[in-house]
Amino acid sequence: MASVRLLCSFNKKEAGSIKTLVRAGCNVCFRRNICSSPSKLQSSMSAWVIDQYGTNGVLRYTEEAPVPTINFASEVLIKVNAASLNPLDLSMRGGYGATLLNLRRDPLSVINSYNEFPLILGRDLSGVVVDCGSGVTHFAPGDEVWAAIPPWKQGSLAEFVTLTEYEVSLKPKSVNHIEAASIPYVANTALSALVNVGGLCRESSSNKRVLITGASGGVGTFSIQLLKAWGAHVTITCSQNAEGLVRGLGADEVVDYTAGDAAEQLEMMEKFDVILDNVGGDTEEWALGLLKPWSGAKYVTLVSPLLLNTDSMGLLEGTFHAGFNLHNKAIQNIISNGVFYRWAFYVPDGYSLDEVSKLVDAGKILPVVEAQFPFAQVPQAFQKLEHGHARGKTVIKVAEEDDSWTETAESEQQVQDTAQPN
């Protein structure tokens, strides 16, 4: 792990009690990484980076990754306690989405030779705010937070991450960092798909029939619980050995797609108001026919060809090709059956996570952590993900939970009080 290289502001001020100094920590304070503003005292951090796209061998551990800085008034710097992996991390390791994501990283990347490396993967985090930009109003150093990191930003397989305060939310109090890190990215994705695109909400779901394909993984296990909390009737598809898990989370009807033709089994059932497709491929060929016709029912898929198209065809042609494809299918389905065909994408949204936090603290959404790896074993965690057949989430313990971070704000206040003239 990175070492602290400079004296912290506490020692420079030479203020505070022994207790405060021990809490504050730096080279002189004996404990490392505990100052309220690590950017003031360390310039490098531990991280897993990639320097090129490829298979697992491209993952490289370093203690020399630059600590991210707060560049905008609305940004917060977060010390990461836990991160989790998503299928997107595997894909991004191999270069998926680079054409569009680089455009978001640097709008001039189309014309200049922008280089995204070294790139840090990891979309979820649970950790502690250690510094805030001057315009931050919702958070203060010491706050325990969780967040899903947009794929165009540096990820959470690192000691520190910078995000805007709008992407961050206070972590639910009833779960630890490992459990919390399993939720944000799948929660923001499910909410985007089910609410923004699927048109469901807490008030409107009680009389709705929803089908979720591929429901035993991250997005599915979250979506089952959310929809059950909202009173929907939930049917899912998964492998036989995931049935216990999904029924435990509340699924009303379970179709084992390995036991025969899932479409045939589902056709025997009453039709659906919304389908959330986590599987893609040929699913849409049979799933659209399972929607209630002429009722405004929606098929929402999380598996769209947009980023694959822009990677293989370039930005303009790829976007046009994907848009044309979407437009055609949408028109065709609305004309022939009166059902909507839609793509959905993860949307960063701290406010939505505030709502999820309440559901977690109310015991209505449980974290589903299938596997946990120490920070030293990030490559093994990627291997686990590569095997597929996820049953919930794979989480990385980035740092030990350390309450001194939450006490730091208090310590800083003590130092300021001590330094104030009477």
Ligand SMILES: NC(=O)c1ccc[n+]([C@@H]2O[C@H](COP(=O)([O-])OP(=O)(O)OC[C@H]3O[C@@H](n4cnc5c(N)ncnc54)[C@H](OP(=O)(O)O)[C@@H]3O)[C@@H](O)[C@H]2O)c1
């Ligand atoms: N568009 C976006 O912004 C966005 C955001 C998040 C996720 N996604 C995509 O959404 C999908 C789901 O994400 P996730 O995080 O939940 O993935 P995940 O954790 O890997 O879960 C996928 C699940 O699907 C199951 N499965 C595979 N083939 C199946 C089939 N034919 N029928 C039923 N179940 C099947 C797998 O288990 P078994 O193999 O054992 O059946 C696994 O449990 C992924 O493709 C991901 O890339 C898109």
